[in-house]
Amino acid sequence: MTDWPSQAGVRSYFGEPGSAQATAGIVELAYPMKIAWDKKQIIKRFRCHAKVQAPIQRIFQKTLAHYGADGVAKLGLDIFGGCYNFRPMRGAKTWSMHAYGIAVDLDPENNQLKWGRDRARFAKPEYEAFWKIVEGEGALSLGRAKNYDWMHFQFARV
Numbered sequence: 001m002t003d004w005p006s007q008a009g010v011r012s013y014f015g016e017p018g019s020a021q022a023t024a025g026i027v028e029l030a031y032p033m034k035i036a037w038d039k040k041q042i043i044k045r046f047r048c049h050a051k052v053q054a055p056i057q058r059i060f061q062k063t064l065a066h067y068g069a070d071g072v073a074k075l076g077l078d079i080f081g082g083c084y085n086f087r088p089m090r091g092a093k094t095w096s097m098h099a100y101g102i103a104v105d106l107d108p109e110n111n112q113l114k115w116g117r118d119r120a121r122f123a124k125p126e127y128e129a130f131w132k133i134v135e136g137e138g139a140l141s142l143g144r145a146k147n148y149d150w151m152h153f154q155f156a157r158v
């Protein structure tokens with residue numbers, strides 16, 4: 001398992017935000033996903049940083065193996081909320097981890113940014129296995145680490 005950098009160290013490890021590397025990885029999804037803001041739109045792949053393509057791909061393979069296609073759909077683990085996005089961190093002057101292509105959002109509608117574990121869907125016990133899979137690849141859940149932004153996981157420590 002790769003020892004991913006801290007947020008302060010992402011620039012030296014992954015390069016500049018918005019660089020060619022930040023979209024050079026193509027995740028071939030183990031199962032089709034719906035776009036959160038237009039659920040009629042189905043994707044089978046998405047772009048990310050070259051260095052995190054393999055672990056992200058494995059996360060969704062393992063998720064499918066654990067929950068099955070029906071489980072994945074029932075839990076909303078097939079609702080894609082974005083990966084690469086060239087934007088600053090909300091309410092901060094630094095770049096979002098999404099600007100490096102190293103963060104993934106799922107089911108944003110049910111895991112809103114400021115919601116804690118009392119409201120966020122992904123805080124429920126049935127998602128424990130999913131988070132174990134994510135953490136098994138060395139990625140970090142902001143929900144589990146900080147109790148907000150439960151839609152989000154990233155390949156950087158906080």
Ligand SMILES: [Zn+2]
Nearest residue numbers: 103104105152
């Ligand atoms: Zn995010």
